[in-house]
Amino acid sequence: MSNGWQALQRGESVRERRRQLELAHERFVANDLPHSGVVSSLLRPVVLQSWLRSRDRTIDPDAAPLGVALSADELAELRRTHPLSVVLPVVRRLLLQEATESGFIVALGDAAGRLLWVDGDPKLRAQAEDMGFLAGADWSEAAMGTSAPGIALELNHSLQVLGAEHYHRSVHQWSCTAAPVHDPRDGSVIGVIDVTGGDAAAEPHMLPLIEATLAAVEAEMRLVRLRETISQDRPAASRASSRTTQAVMTHPPRLLVLGQDPAVLEHRGQREIVSGRHAEILLALTAAPHGLTGAELAERVYGSRDAEATLRPEIVRLRRWLRDLGVPLELASKPYRLDGVLNVDAHELLTALERGAHRLALAAYDGPVLPASEAPFVDELRLDVDATLRESLLQSAAAAPLFEYAQLWASDDFEVWHTLLTILPPLSPRRARVVTKLEALEASASEAPVQR
Structure with a gap:
């Protein structure tokens, strides 16, 4: 008997099934x-x-994937x-280790479809970020259309x-298995567990595997609730002491340039x-963890x-x-250096590009580094970021x-547009x-005066 929640029946050809689905999607869209x-x-x-619901919600299957729906602070608070x-x-023990070894990604999301934790094969995670599959992103059916986590939450069923x-074309190379997680007290849906990867992520054996993990997760949650009930009988002072051991997550200061x-x-x-000179000094020092002499720093900032x-x-x-702002950074001297962690959005973008997370890097790029600055070090960083982003893409x-x-x-970048023409699918509406x-760029170039 066919199982409508499974993507493939045992013995079914994945290649033929994929061909059928591509045809169906093309005609439906x-x-x-x-x-x-x-x-x-x-x-x-x-x-x-689910496709019909996605179309009713006017979701564009060719639109670029959405960026993250949660700020870093909001994500940290939800995780906490x-x-x-x-x-x-429990998830790491039963699912994550095997998933990582098999080349999968494991994600946990809340009842609204927002991904709170995404872990697994590092290379695959970087690729998945290009389709917007990362912590803080919204993968509800209302946001992304048809996907396993989205439908699992919509219908309260594993599939x-x-x-x-x-529904989104950008996700067609991926497959997934997901199951909703329930509150042990009242059975309401509180989240979702998802395994994402290639075709193997939707093989028949993956569904019972994720359902077994779900059963263990919900059993563990019942035990936690039971312990909480028992702990209510302890003296108030003891409970207060226990609460103080739960550290609140904090984040290092972050410089946006x-x-x-x-x-x-x-x-x-x-x-x-941050004033112009102060930003230039901070940028120069973040790139020199071992410090700079006064002359070296002056050259980088003033030329x-x-x-x-x-x-x-x-x-x-x-x-x-x-010091007045209470920022946990100490500007030490001899040599000048920063004692403490200062994150910089430009450095985060370069790190994302190194991992191949092009979508994440592009979402982070709001323009050149400190566009009004003429500091030599800023000029170098500005050129590095812009050139690295362009070449990586x-x-x-x-x-x-x-x-x-x-x-x-x-x-106005002819090479970028020409590269696009070579990689777009023949039937893409973007062609x-x-x-x-x-054609406009070629016409403009032909009309430009010849330099003699």
């Missing part, structure tokens, strides 16, 4: 009414119904307080989604404007080693400013992030836009 019966015959009812936080060891059963003029310092949920006398008063003012990005980059940041743009 094109609203090919004469072939609507063919579409229905090729799809499981649970998938067809969500009931699934207490069962992470699998294979390849082009996903991409497209910022002036720079902004994020600290304890506050945003503080001259002889500007050390001008630098010293700025150092004094910056040190006082950090040209060399290895998927069509969707490269198309977004072309529209936002490379409107017309790319061809039109290339």
Whole structure:
């Protein structure tokens, strides 16, 4: 008997099934009414119904994946307080280790479909970020259309989604198995467990594996609730002492310089404007963990080693400013260095590109580093970030992030648009836009005066 929650039946050809799904998706998205019966015959009812809901919600299957729905602070708070936080060891023991070894990703999300934890094969995680599958992203059916975690939450049932059963084209290379997690007290849905990867992530044996993990997770949650009930009989002082052992997650200060003029310092949920010179000094010192002499720092900020006398008063003012704000950074001297952690959005972007997380990097890019600054070190960093982003996207990005980059940041870059033309699928609706743009760029180049 066919199981409508499984993506594949035992012995079924994955290759043939994928071909059928691609055909069904193409006709459904094109609203090919004469072939609507063919579409229905090729799809499981649970998938067809999800596609219909996705279309009713006017979700664009060709749109770029959404960015993260949660800020870093919001994500940290949800992780700290969500009931699934207490069962992470169970998930790691029963599911994560095997998933990582098999080349899968394991994700846990809340009842709203927001991914709180994403772990597993590092290379696969970096690739998944390009389709927006990362901690803090919204993968509810209302946001992303058809996916295993989205339908699992929508219908309160475990299931699998294979390849082009996903509504978003950017997810067609992926498959997944997911199950909703229930509150042991009242049975309400509080979250979702998902395994994502290639075709193997939707093989028949994956569904009982994730359901067994779900059973263990819900059993562990019942034990936790029981312990909490018993602990209520302890003296109030003892309970208070126990609560103080739960450390509140804090984040290092973060300097925002991409497209910022002036720079902004994020600290304890506050945003503080940073003066131009102070931002330049902080940037230079974050790149020199072992410190810089006064002459070296002056050269990086002012362009001259002889500007050390001008630098010293700025150092004094910056040190006082950090102290007055309560920022956990100490500006030490001999040599000048930062004692403490300062995250920088430009450095985070470069790290994302190193991991191949092009979608994440592009979402983080708000423009050149401190565009008004003329400090030599800032000039170097600005060029490095812009060139690395461009080359990384040209060399290895998927069509969707490269198309977004072309529209936002490379409107006159012929090489970017030409590369897009070579990697877009033949039937992509974006090809017309790319061809039109290339023709306009070629016409503009031919009209430009010849330099003699």
